[in-house]
Amino acid sequence: MGKFKKALLGLVGIVVVASLVGGCGGSGQNKANDANKSDSSSTTQQQKSKQKDYAEADINVLLSEAKDNAAAANQNYKGKAVKIIGGHIGNIDSDVKYITIDGTAAKYTMIHIRCDVDAKDKELKDAVLALKKGQNVTVYGTIKEVGDIMGYSLKLDKVESAQ
Structure with missing residues (x-):
């Protein structure tokens, strides 16, 4: 049972590390995408204000x-x-x-x-x-x-x- 617990703990550790690395690696790209979305949303916001039905x-x-x-x-x-x-x-x-x-x-x-x-x-x-x-x-x-x-x-x- 001791070997089973160690193996399970090792597997959980690998999953945690993999998710952290994956989250960190993709955040730069997400920030770039968010910046592009922000720029396009401000342009869209200006277009909407001009197209509003008053x-x-x-x-x-x-x-x-x-x-x-x-x-x-x-x-x-x-x-x-x-x-x-x-x-x-x-x-x-x-x-x-x-x-x-x-x-x-x-x-x-x-x-x-x-x-x-x-x-x-x-x-x-x-x-x-x-x-x-x-x-x-x-x-x-x-x-x-x-x-x-x-x-x-x-x-x-x-x-x-x-x-």
Whole structure:
């Protein structure tokens, strides 16, 4: 029985060593594959953001819904890609990290839409730098969160001047 245990232990040892060597040997190739996947996924991500189907939404309706029931608005809009029309620039952050969009109805002045600007997106940052406070705009992005005091938080994909 002693020889059997030694043989079994030796076999287990060989399997463990083989799996460690196999795991180490393939990790360099996996890292290279992961890097390629990362590069292609960032390109794919950019293509997807340009190909998103944005649901059109009027800013005054969105702000009214957040004021009346933020929980319901959060459930209805969180994670949704939207094209928000009818708003104007309320604030432009000095570090170009965000802009705020206000509605046109006076009773909604405390609630706004905060649009976060991706620091890596030079084209988007340049578009934001061309804006002026009070300018009418249309914004495209994905709603991240809805609150009853501050309003909406949006990941900005695109902003354009509105007529």
